[in-house]
Amino acid sequence: MCSNVVEAPQSARQFAKVLQILASFGNEEAKLVPILQAVQEEYRYLPEEVMTFVATALGVPPARVYGVATFYGHFALEPKGKYVVRVCDGTACHVKGSQNLVETLRDILKLPEGKKTTPDMLFTLETVSCLGACGLAPAVVINEDVHGLMTPESTAALIEDIRREEGL
Numbered sequence: 635m636c637s638n639v640v641e642a643p644q645s646a647r648q649f650a651k652v653l654q655i656l657a658s659f660g661n662e663e664a665k666l667v668p669i670l671q672a673v674q675e676e677y678r679y680l681p682e683e684v685m686t687f688v689a690t691a692l693g694v695p696p697a698r699v700y701g702v703a704t705f706y707g708h709f710a711l712e713p714k715g716k717y718v719v720r721v722c723d724g725t726a727c728h729v730k731g732s733q734n735l736v737e738t739l740r741d742i743l744k745l746p747e748g749k750k751t752t753p754d755m756l757f758t759l760e761t762v763s764c765l766g767a768c769g770l771a772p773a774v775v776i777n778e779d780v781h782g783l784m785t786p787e788s789t790a791a792l793i794e795d796i797r798r799e800e801g802l
């Protein structure tokens with residue numbers, strides 16, 4: 635009962651932002667991809683209820699919005715952690731041991747099998763293809779910060795630093 639009282643204003647705010655985004659693209663169905671990109675920038679992923687709202691506002695079936703969201707690999711349908719850790723697995727990084735970094739990270743983040751995000755929503759682990767920093771292979775990006783010439787030890791140290799900053 636109480637949760638409705640708390641959630642209603644949150645939903646109103648959530649949809650107010652979506653309405654602004656839709657208006658900035660002229661409420662045009664043809665702009666669905668940039669609209670979803672802007673929504674994802676706002677929320678870091680595409681919440682299901684927001685996708686349904688976008689579909690209703692544009693007058694298109696929800697299946698069309700979900701279809702676009704699932705077609706493009708850069709759309710996230712699940713919430714991501716506060717820190718998104720991307721390990722480059724392009725050729726240069728792969729030959730310099732990026733898989734060891736992935737294994738180290740899965741281990742120290744204690745990621746359950748098949749999961750990318752820690753249960754406390756602090757970290758999301760992803761692999762990406764070439765980051766354009768091959769001279770720094772193997773490379774890891776945490777949010778916007780690029781870290782090069784990484785080893786399992788230096789990667790673990792980065793996570794340790796973040797945990798310390800977070801008071802963990």
Ligand code: FES
Nearest residue numbers: 722724727765767
């Ligand atoms: S292959 Fe990793 S930065 Fe290019």
